[in-house]
Amino acid sequence: MAAPDVAERALPGQFVDVAVDTTNTLLRRPFSIYRTSRQGPWAGTVEFVFDVKGPGTRWLSERDTHDALDIVGPLGSAFPIPQQRVPCLLVGGGYGTAPMFFLAEELRGRGLRVDMIAGARSSDRIFNAIEAKRITASVTFTTDDGSAGEQGQVTDVLEDVARRCGSGVVYACGPMPMLRAVGELAGSLGLPCQVAVEELMGCGVGVCWTCVVPIRQKDGSLKMKRSCLDGPVFNAAKVAWEACT
Amino acid sequence: MTADLATDVGGMQLANPVLVASGCFASGAEIDRFYDVTELGAIICKSVTLEPREGLPTPRMAETPSGMLNAIGLQNPGIDRWLAKDLPWLADRGAAVVASIAGTSVDEYRQLARKLRGANGVVGIEVNISCPNVEDRGTVFACRADPAGAAIDAVVRESSVPVFAKLTADVTDIVEIATAVIRAGAAGVSLINTVLGMAIDIDTGRPKLANVVGGLSGPAIRPIAVRAVHQVHQAMPQVPIIGMGGIGGAEDALEFVYAGATAIAVGTGNFVNPFAALDVCRGLGAWLDARGLAGLSELRGTVKLP
Numbered sequence: 363m364a365a366p367d368v369a370e371r372a373l374p375g376q377f378v379d380v381a382v383d384t385t386n387t388l389l390r391r392p393f394s395i396y397r398t399s400r401q402g403p404w405a406g407t408v409e410f411v412f413d414v415k416g417p418g419t420r421w422l423s424e425r426d427t428h429d430a431l432d433i434v435g436p437l438g439s440a441f442p443i444p445q446q447r448v449p450c451l452l453v454g455g456g457y458g459t460a461p462m463f464f465l466a467e468e469l470r471g472r473g474l475r476v477d478m479i480a481g482a483r484s485s486d487r488i489f490n491a492i493e494a495k496r497i498t499a500s501v502t503f504t505t506d507d508g509s510a511g512e513q514g515q516v517t518d519v520l521e522d523v524a525r526r527c528g529s530g531v532v533y534a535c536g537p538m539p540m541l542r543a544v545g546e547l548a549g550s551l552g553l554p555c556q557v558a559v560e561e562l563m564g565c566g567v568g569v570c571w572t573c574v575v576p577i578r579q580k581d582g583s584l585k586m587k588r589s590c591l592d593g594p595v596f597n598a599a600k601v602a603w604e605a606c607t
Numbered sequence: 608m609t610a611d612l613a614t615d616v617g618g619m620q621l622a623n624p625v626l627v628a629s630g631c632f633a634s635g636a637e638i639d640r641f642y643d644v645t646e647l648g649a650i651i652c653k654s655v656t657l658e659p660r661e662g663l664p665t666p667r668m669a670e671t672p673s674g675m676l677n678a679i680g681l682q683n684p685g686i687d688r689w690l691a692k693d694l695p696w697l698a699d700r701g702a703a704v705v706a707s708i709a710g711t712s713v714d715e716y717r718q719l720a721r722k723l724r725g726a727n728g729v730v731g732i733e734v735n736i737s738c739p740n741v742e743d744r745g746t747v748f749a750c751r752a753d754p755a756g757a758a759i760d761a762v763v764r765e766s767s768v769p770v771f772a773k774l775t776a777d778v779t780d781i782v783e784i785a786t787a788v789i790r791a792g793a794a795g796v797s798l799i800n801t802v803l804g805m806a807i808d809i810d811t812g813r814p815k816l817a818n819v820v821g822g823l824s825g826p827a828i829r830p831i832a833v834r835a836v837h838q839v840h841q842a843m844p845q846v847p848i849i850g851m852g853g854i855g856g857a858e859d860a861l862e863f864v865y866a867g868a869t870a871i872a873v874g875t876g877n878f879v880n881p882f883a884a885l886d887v888c889r890g891l892g893a894w895l896d897a898r899g900l901a902g903l904s905e906l907r908g909t910v911k912l913p
Binding site for chain 1 (some may be wrong): 630
């Protein structure tokens with residue numbers, strides 16, 4: 363969609379909150395930003411990726427070119443960029459792969475090596491494999507049914523890939539169980555890991571306190587942090603996964 | 608705009624009658640990214656308790672037809688931190704602040720009110736005696752007249768600003784409860800809090816909320832709220848009412864004014880549209896101007912009954 367102000371300001375990891383005009387749904391739908399264009403023929407556009415899962419996304423899927431959308435964004439925190447020149451490993455599960463493309467472009471633009479692991483249920487659910495190969499030094503696909511790439515989960519290949527690529531940092535986006543597994547594995551390998559969580563949101567702007575994630579504080583206590591305002595990007599080592607429900 | 612929106616709400620002199628409902632605006636700074644929140648009549652802050660609370664586990668929210676259920680569990684930093692950090696930010700900006708307090712005993716309400724005495728920027732107190740999300744449903748003050756009156760009495764005795772009782776419509780006779788809190792010294796009532804509800808995921812057979820039940824809000828409850836305002840206004844026309852429940856635009860707000868509300872508050876509407884409360888404020892002025900009305904008071908409680 364064309365949204366020049368959002369395209370200008372958006373950072374990888376942030377999201378847009380999209381109003382959907384169905385008969386009886388009220389709330390906006392949050393989507394991670396997949397890509398923005400600041401120059402060229404697509405300048406001023408913002409792209410997000412979604413699957414039809416309910417009435418809101420069904421309504422969105424029925425929009426036509428030039429239809430107007432009501433969006434709020436860019437919202438939330440961005441993936442921090444490494445201060446040292448380390449190879450970066452980007453791990454995406456399902457539609458969580460989408461923001462990894464935006465992040466990959468940003469990291470590449472800073473001259474950093476980018477490797478990717480993209481997991482999906484089956485080969486037809488892998489998002490934009492060609493683009494993933496184009497923008498990374500290496501990409502490894504995993505599918506639950508083995509119909510493409512390695513059969514299994516992203517965590518089954520993560521250690522090998524990280525070792526082979528000399529990864530110095532891990533970024534992940536996808537379902538919470540995957541983020542937990544990636545975060546814990548990265549931690550055991552001594553790699554810093556940033557995750558963009560997918561928690562159910564109400565308002566997207568920090569006022570409803572729906573989308574909280576338990577974050578461990580320096581004193582060991584847990585604080586429920588809003589994934590729309592303090593997140594969606596969190597340091598995986600600080601997320602109290604065992605307290606997530 | 609020629610209409611004068613300045614409103615006296617039970618002794619609170621507000622620049623306009625548009626407020627934001629407790630728990631729907633955090634502490635103000637979040638929405639200040641979208642517009643100057645001091646343009647609002649007042650900000651009813653998220654309820655604070657004596658001690659900090661981390662709230663309930665997730666999922667805390669479920670979207671339902673024309674509304675949403677929530678069970679947040681009064682997550683808040685506690686009154687001391689709120690007084691030290693959140694309130695000064697609003698007060699420095701010049702916002703009119705209505706503090707919202709929630710307790711589990713009459714003594715807690717008393718202590719909370721005592722801590723609010725003389726707090727800079729606080730123009731009123733809303734006593735949350737009807738939050739349906741605290742774990743023990745059995746102790747909801749707002750469901751019975753005597754405990755409701757006792758909590759309000761405790762707050763009024765400690766307070767130097769007008770006190771409003773926030774009531775639930777989940778009662779047999781809301782007029783009875785409203786009468787009790789007014790007798791206890793409340794300057795007015797806030798009507799209504801969320802309505803207790805439940806939703807079930809039929810794929811898993813589990814409740815959609817971790818807390819099983821939660822508060823229903825949004826347009827789905829607007830007719831319930833308008834009815835409650837109407838009943839209380841008919842019984843006690845002199846009592847100021849802050850009406851709320853499913854207000855997203857000026858037209859919605861006007862229903863409450865016709866029913867008898869002195870002021871209105873936007874709650875879940877803020878989640879849908881961050882500019883909702885500002886839109887309501889501007890929309891009310893435009894609506895009055897278009898009809899040549901000088902202010903909302905001309906309209907208050909003028910619903911034409913058969």
